Structure formats: structure tokens, C-alpha cells
Amino acid sequence: MNDIFTKKLNTVALGVKSFSDNIHACGGSVVDLKWQPPCFAEPEDAMILAKLIDNEKIKKANEIALNKYLNAQPVLTKICLASEVIPDFSGRQLLHSGPPIDFEHMCGPMQGAVCGAIVYEGWAEDIESARNLVISGQIKLSPCHHHHAVGPMSGVISPSMPVFVVKNTVDGNESYSNLNEGLGKVLRFGANGKEVLDRLKFMKERLAPVLAKALELTGPIEVKPLISQGLQMGDECHNRNSASTGQLIKLLSPVLAGIEGGADALRFIASNDHFFLNLSMAACKCMLDAASGVKYSSMVVAMSRNGVNFGIRVSGAGDTWFEAPSLLIKGLYFPGYGDKDANPDLGDSAITETAGIGGFAMAASPAIVKFVGGTSQDALNNSLRMREITLGRHPSFCLPSLDFDGTACGIDVLKVLDRHILPIINTGIAHKKAGIGQIGAGITNAPEECFVKALRFLAQEIL
Numbered sequence: 001m002n003d004i005f006t007k008k009l010n011t012v013a014l015g016v017k018s019f020s021d022n023i024h025a026c027g028g029s030v031v032d033l034k035w036q037p038p039c040f041a042e043p044e045d046a047m048i049l050a051k052l053i054d055n056e057k058i059k060k061a062n063e064i065a066l067n068k069y070l071n072a073q074p075v076l077t078k079i080c081l082a083s084e085v086i087p088d089f090s091g092r093q094l095l096h097s098g099p100p101i102d103f104e105h106m107c108g109p110m111q112g113a114v115c116g117a118i119v120y121e122g123w124a125e126d127i128e129s130a131r132n133l134v135i136s137g138q139i140k141l142s143p144c145h146h147h148h149a150v151g152p153m154s155g156v157i158s159p160s161m162p163v164f165v166v167k168n169t170v171d172g173n174e175s176y177s178n179l180n181e182g183l184g185k186v187l188r189f190g191a192n193g194k195e196v197l198d199r200l201k202f203m204k205e206r207l208a209p210v211l212a213k214a215l216e217l218t219g220p221i222e223v224k225p226l227i228s229q230g231l232q233m234g235d236e237c238h239n240r241n242s243a244s245t246g247q248l249i250k251l252l253s254p255v256l257a258g259i260e261g262g263a264d265a266l267r268f269i270a271s272n273d274h275f276f277l278n279l280s281m282a283a284c285k286c287m288l289d290a291a292s293g294v295k296y297s298s299m300v301v302a303m304s305r306n307g308v309n310f311g312i313r314v315s316g317a318g319d320t321w322f323e324a325p326s327l328l329i330k331g332l333y334f335p336g337y338g339d340k341d342a343n344p345d346l347g348d349s350a351i352t353e354t355a356g357i358g359g360f361a362m363a364a365s366p367a368i369v370k371f372v373g374g375t376s377q378d379a380l381n382n383s384l385r386m387r388e389i390t391l392g393r394h395p396s397f398c399l400p401s402l403d404f405d406g407t408a409c410g411i412d413v414l415k416v417l418d419r420h421i422l423p424i425i426n427t428g429i430a431h432k433k434a435g436i437g438q439i440g441a442g443i444t445n446a447p448e449e450c451f452v453k454a455l456r457f458l459a460q461e462i463l
Contacts (some may be wrong), residue, residue, distance in 0.1 A: 002394065033078055045279045045417075045452055049460045052298075053414050058316075061297035065315040066391045066410040068300075069291040069355075073169045074283035077223040078211040081157035081204075086147050086176050090159070092123055093140040097308025097348040098429065099321040100143055102194045106209070107307030109190035109342050112434025113154035114141070116192025120200050122157050127192055145302055145313070148289060149176040150281045150348035153188035153430055154307075162208030166223060168290050170353040175286035177279065179203055179267045182272040185440065188347075190434030207268055210261040218254040221248075223283035226276070227357060228396050231407070236365035237280045238349060238358030239372060239426050240442055244276040250461050281348065284355035291315055297357025298458055299391060300411035303446055305422065307346035307430070312450045314413055315430075317457050324449035329429050331442015343432040345444050356394050356409030359424040359443065360386045363399045364407075372426045372441045382424050382443075383407065389415040413454045422446050 010029045013020040020030040045384045052058060054165060081278030083089055094117050096110055100238055111131075118130035118139060133139055144155050151157050163176045181199060185191040215221070230237050230244030251271055256262030288301040297315035311321040319457055326344035333341075352358035362368055363383035366376040380401060387393075398404040410422055422445035429440040 004154050004374055006147075007032070025078065030217065034067075041452075045455060048455055049414065050418055051463060052455070052458060053418055055296075055462060056416070058294045058458070060341070061294050061316060061411065062171055062299050062391050065291040065294040065297040065299040065301075068393065069287050069410065070295070070392070071170055071289040072290040074166045074175075074223045074286040074316070075169050076164060076215065076223055076279060077167045078165045078206050079152050079162055079215060080165065081208075082157050082161050082163045082176065082178070084163050085163065086149055086157075089147055091140065092121075092138060093142060093159070094118070095144040095147060095149055095151065095157040097144060097151050097153065097346065098304045099309055099311030099323050100377075101141075101208065101308060101458045102109060103139075103141060103461045105308060106453050107346065107429045108432050109188075109343060109346065110154040110156070110307055110435045112192050113156040114139075114188050116159040116190075116196060117156045117161075117185050119192065120187075120197050121160060124256045124299070137199045143249070143304075144348055145285075145304060146319070147176070148174060148285065149395075150285045151178050151188065151350050152180070152281065152349045153347040153428070154275060158188060160204060162204055164279050164282045164376025166279070167220075168286050173286060173289050175282045175289060176419065176442045177282035177285070179208065180272060180275045180278045182268075183274070185435065185437060189437040191436065191437060203408065206261055210256065210265040211252070212257055213259055214252050214255045214262070214265075218251060221251060222397045223279060226394055227280055227283065228398065229363040230276070231357065231361055231397055232400055234367060236350040236358055236368055236426070238277070240273075240281070240365050240368050241276040241426065245273055248276055248279070252425055260406040264280055277349065280357070281351050284351045284357070287353065288355055293318055296458070296462060298413040298454070300354055300378075300413060300423075301409075303350040304348045305345045305350065307343050310345060310444065310447050310450060310455060313363070314454045314457070316461065318453065320457065321339060322450045322453040322457070324447035324453075327447060329427060329440075329444045331429060331440050331443040332371065333429070333440035334438075335433070337439040341431050341436075343430045345427065346430050347427065349427060350446075353423055353425045354411060356390070356397060356407040359426040360409070361397065361399060361407045366401070368426065372443055374443070385421060386424065388419045389421045391415075407440070413451050413458070417448070417453045417455060422451075
């Protein structure tokens with residue numbers, strides 16, 4: 001017993017780090033373990049996690065789901081009108097971002113975008129008539145994700161809008177996204193005035209046909225290499241897409257130069273650094289859809305927000321949504337705006353983080369911190385931290401600042417809850433009123449409640 005007081009101690013400390021301070025002060029050697037007790041609201045959930053964390057069925061299912069995601073090869077095959085390719089998309093129907101929500105409960109930007117799309121389609125003459133039309137139930141509203149599609153911010157896609165068509169050449173599944181309008185007064189932020197509608201008509205009547213013709217001449221374009229190149233050139237392919245957009249221009253410009261209207265198309269793309277965003281979103285959706293439907297898998301295959309609720313989908317749970325209220329975004333605001341003006345987290349663009357880029361790849365894009373806040377070290381730490389809640393690394397999406405190691409990918413519901421680390425998302429901040437647009441950018445997380453609900457679902461399937 002006296003040896004405790006006379007000998008130098010080699011100690012393992014479990015708990016609050018200050019427990020080991022006195023041992024350090026006495027010259028002892030201490031190893032501080034990174035551990036914390038479960039902090040679930042319901043003790044039963046902690047017991048469920050303990051039973052599932054090493055479950056062999058889940059491990060085998062996750063290996064299958066992750067490999068299906070990693071092996072997917074997303075290829076841009078064509079650009080055409082949404083009604084021509086998106087499944088189950090006909091009549092007076094509009095798609096929106098996030099999990100299901102009715103018009104009455106939509107946030108301001110999404111309501112504004114819905115009304116603008118109705119006028120764009122010619123279903124109503126003005127915004128007020130459009131509002132009355134949708135309130136009366138004459139417009140069907142459905143999440144983009146229910147149709148293998150994604151859209152940034154409000155995510156609104158109408159039948160006659162042009163879309164990217166991305167096909168997984170391994171499994172044959174397709175995904176879709178609308179074309180990026182640029183910044184300023186745009187539909188995805190709820191703007192619906194004449195300049196917005198005129199731009200959408202230009203994109204349908206002049207931009208899309210020229211791009212479609214160019215794609216016929218170049219042939220299908222592999223998207224995974226463009227994302228990979230972008231990550232090595234300073235993009236993270238969510239909030240920063242400058243390099244990736246430039247690479248796309250490089251591929252298209254030789255043929256666009258010989259097409260009537262090609263110069264206008266190039267001018268439009270070159271003026272919008274985010275043009276590649278929607279294409280990368282469609283590619284991420286395509287790769288993750290390949291991993292969907294693997295029974296017992298706890299791998300997350302979609303994260304999305306409608307400005308009111310945040311939802312996740314899990315491979316082993318099929319089309320089920322697990323929802324919680326959307327969080328506010330911590331970030332930097334444009335002059336004149338602040339927290340009181342901000343809409344809660346909004347958009348399908350978190351599909352990029354679900355696929356291991358965006359916030360998960362911030363180490364590749366230290367310049368992004370000037371836009372979303374923090375430091376270059378924060379960007380690096382975010383990418384490293386996400387390794388703790390994922391199933392693997394993406395061999396094609398490499399991070400130069402981490403010796404070209406792959407981005408963390410394959411978010412695991414069980415690891416999120418076991419490690420108490422929530423997936424990080426870097427995103428734009430929309431004004432809560434329709435039409436004002438983007439007022440900043442920052443960092444947020446997926447709500448823990450979504451993962452707890454998914455845990456309970458998995459328990460019902462397995463235990």
C-alpha cells in the first residue's frame with residue numbers, strides 16, 4: 001500500500017482530463033483515454049447502441065453498402081428537360097429539397113421558389129395566383145429525393161426545367177439535378193421576379209440546348225475525376241467549386257466554340273463559379289443511391305434539409321426518413337445581416353457531405369474558411385474528425401494536405417452516436433424571407449435526434 005505513495009506511478013486516466021493533473025504534478029506518467037459515457041436522453045437507446053455496435057449483420061451489410069458506393073461510376077450522359085427523364089414526374093408537380101413538407105409549413109425561400117416555378121411553367125399569371133393555386137391543392141409537391149433528384153437550397157425543380165442526367169455505369173441507376181442559376185436574385189433562394197424568370201427561360205431555351213449539343217459531341221463525361229481534380233486544386237465541391245467549374249469549361253469549350261450560341265453558354269458558366277455544384281450533387285446522389293437498400297446497413301445514404309426539418313436516410317431503412325428540426329448555421333454574414341435574418345439549414349446540397357466531400361473535405365480547401373469562418377487548422381481538423389464516424393476512405397477523393405489520403409466516407413449511424421460526433425456541413429445561409437437570397441455562409445451539423453431515430457429502426461430490424 002505504501003508503494004502508491006513512494007513509487008512513480010504509470011497511470012491510465014479515464015474521464016475528465018483534470019483527474020490526472022495531480023499525478024502529472026508529482027512526476028507521474030499518465031495516459032488520458034478519450035472516453036465519455038453515453039449521453040442519450042433515454043437510457044434504453046444507450047443499451048440498444050451497445051448491442052448493435054459490434055453486430056456482425058450490420059458489419060457485413062456496411063461492407064457491401066460502402067463498396068457499392070465506392071465502385072459507382074457517375075457519368076454525365078445528357079442534359080434535357082426534367083419531365084423527359086425524372087421518374088414519376090408528370091402533370092402539375094414540383095420537386096423540392098429535404099424530407100416531405102406541405103406548402104403551409106414551408107419556409108419563406110421555399111414558398112417563394114414554389115410560386116416562382118408555377119409562374120415559370122405558365123400555370124398561373126402572377127405570384128398571388130400561384131400561391132392560391134398551390135394552397136388549393138392543385139399543385140403536387142414532392143421531395144427531390146423521392147425521384148432520385150437533388151436541388152440546392154429550396155431545391156425546386158419543375159417539369160420544363162433542364163436537368164443534368166448522371167448515370168452510374170456500374171449498376172445503371174440514374175440521378176438528376178437542375179442547372180445552377182448563379183448568385184444574387186435566384187429561384188433557389190425564393191426570388192421570383194421578372195429577372196429570375198427570364199434567366200430560367202434563357203437556361204431552358206438557349207443554354208440547355210447548346211450544352212446538350214456539346215455533350216453529344218464530347219460524349220459522356222465522367223464526373224468522379226472532375227471532383228477528384230477539384231479537391232486537388234482547392235475546391236471542396238460544396239461551397240467552393242471554382243476549380244471544378246473551370247475543369248468542366250475546359251472539357252466543353254473546344255466544342256462550344258463551334259456551336260451557335262456556344263459563346264453565350266461559356267459566358268454564363270464562366271460567370272458562375274458554382275455551376276459545377278449541381279453536377280457534383282447529382283453525382284453524389286447517384287453514387288449513394290447505389291448503396292441504398294442494403295438490409296441491416298447503418299450507412300447514411302442521404303442528408304437533406306427543407307429549411308424546417310433535417311432528414312437522413314439510411315441504407316438498411318430503404319426510403320424511410322429520420323427527421324429532426326433543422327439547426328441554425330454558425331458562420332459569417334454579409335454586411336447588414338445577422339442571426340435574426342437567417343433561415344434554418346436548407347437544401348439537398350448536404351448530399352456532398354454524405355458522399356465525403358464538402359465539409360468532410362475542408363482540408364483540401366483552406367481558402368473556404370474565409371467564407372464560412374474559422375481557420376485553416378479548423379478545416380484540417382474537421383476532415384480528420386469525420387474519420388471517426390465513417391466506414392472508410394474514398395481512394396479517388398484525395399486530400400493533398402493529408403498526404404493525399406482519401407476523404408472520410410460512409411457515415412455510420414452507430415459511430416456517430418458512439419463517438420458523439422455529428423456530421424459537419426458547410427453551407428450557405430439563406431434569408432428567411434423569400435427573394436432576399438444568400439446572406440452568408442457557415443458551419444452546421446446534422447441533428448443527433450435523426451441518428452437516434454435511425455438507431456431505433458435498426459434495433460427493430462435486428463434485435
